[in-house]
Amino acid sequence: MPPSDTTPLLPQSSREQTPAPQGDSHPITLRACHSPWRFINQKGLFSIRSLLVSYLTSVAGVALKYKLESKDDHDGWRIPFQFSTVAFVLQWTYHLLALTWTGVHTFQSSNTEPDDDSEDSPVQARIARFFSPSRQPSTIERISFSMFYTVSHVFPLLNTLLYWTVLVPAGHGGFKPPEFPSHRHNPSNSTVVFYDPNKGLFEEDDIKAFSILNIWSITAIIAFVEMVFLNSIRRQSPIVGHVAGILVASGLYLAWASIGKLATDHWGLFFLDPKLMGNSTGAAVAAGAGFVAVSPVIFTYVYGLIAMRESITAAH
Structure with a gap:
């Protein structure tokens, strides 16, 4: 079994003749x-990822039950348009x-990338290729996956930042807000507070x-554990392109939330209403613009976190 299948991906040696695109010695799909x-080998990584997917799937079921059973003036179709759901x-x-x-990659790593000339049937080869990380992604594939x-x-x-710094202090967190010196939203006649105002989160x-x-x-x-411990994906490049992509993605969510408003008469984030x-309307537009403007700030944190991980792992 090749060393790269059981050990961290190492930089390409200067003696190697073929430089990788964008100065990277391994494709982003393989780095994932x-x-x-x-201390995290391939089988250990697979086990961790299996636990995370199982856990997230369980959370999805419980959270969906909670959202569907929450009393609301709007039906369950509001859920797909909520930012927490999209995230x-x-x-x-x-x-x-x-x-x-x-x-x-782990359990077929002793074989070369599946092809039509392998001993497997053509159908098996196509299935294996479909579920395998591309070892030679095109520039578009690389940038698309990076985005x-x-x-x-x-x-x-x-989503976490907005919830604890905006929704909870404003009284839209679903439980009694902590006693912060802040101005809380006083619901209008058409809005009902769907939680006991005397109960905190753990009550x-x-x-x-x-x-x-x-x-x-x-x-x-x-997300933090994934970026620091579970993949070798390098810092995003080009930076400007990724910042633009994040802005576009945030803008697309606002468009999606607008569709949700038309379909369910409910905004996915309260400050858009x-x-x-x-x-x-001006305050809602300004809040939407602020939502888009904050996303590159989070990207800066992500970029710095990856840079920190690269520096630490390179030193070891």
Whole structure:
């Protein structure tokens, strides 16, 4: 079995004649299948990824039950348009993809990349190729996956930040807000507070507390663990392109939330609703612009975190 299948991906030697694109010695799709830390081997990484996917899938079921059973003036179709749902689905999809690639790469690593000339049947070869990480991705494939990786980690972090710094202090966190010196939103006649104003987070029922902590907190911790410990993906390049991509992704969510408003009469984030912003369309527009503007700040944190991991692992 090649060393790269059981050890962290190492930089390409200066004696090697063929330089990799963008100064990287390994494709980004392969880096998603390798931890940068020597104490996490391939089988260990596969086990960790299996646990994470199982956990996130369980969280999805419990959180969906919580959201569907929450009393609301709107039906269950509001859920796909909520930012927390979009962020969670992106993160879950990334982890499912990474698990699949890691499993195929680990347990078929003694073979070359599947091809039509292998001993397997053509159907088996196509299936194996479909579920395998590309060893020679095109520039478009590399950038597309890099953007997907970036957005699927920026959004969960942004979701957590918005929840604890905006939604909870404003009284939209689903439980009694902590006693912070802040101005809280006073619901209008068309809005109902769907939680006991005398109960804190840990005084709510178990399913509700579990859902809130996981959807708006644990997902951020999982994103941190993924970026630092579970993959060898390098800092995003080009930076300007990724910043632009993050801005576009945030803008696309606002468009998606607008569709949700038309379909369900419910905004995925309360500050996008002029009625909840003092009947001020300008305030809602400004809040939406602020939402888009914050996303590159989260990207800066992600970029710095990856740079820190690269520096530490290179030193060891």
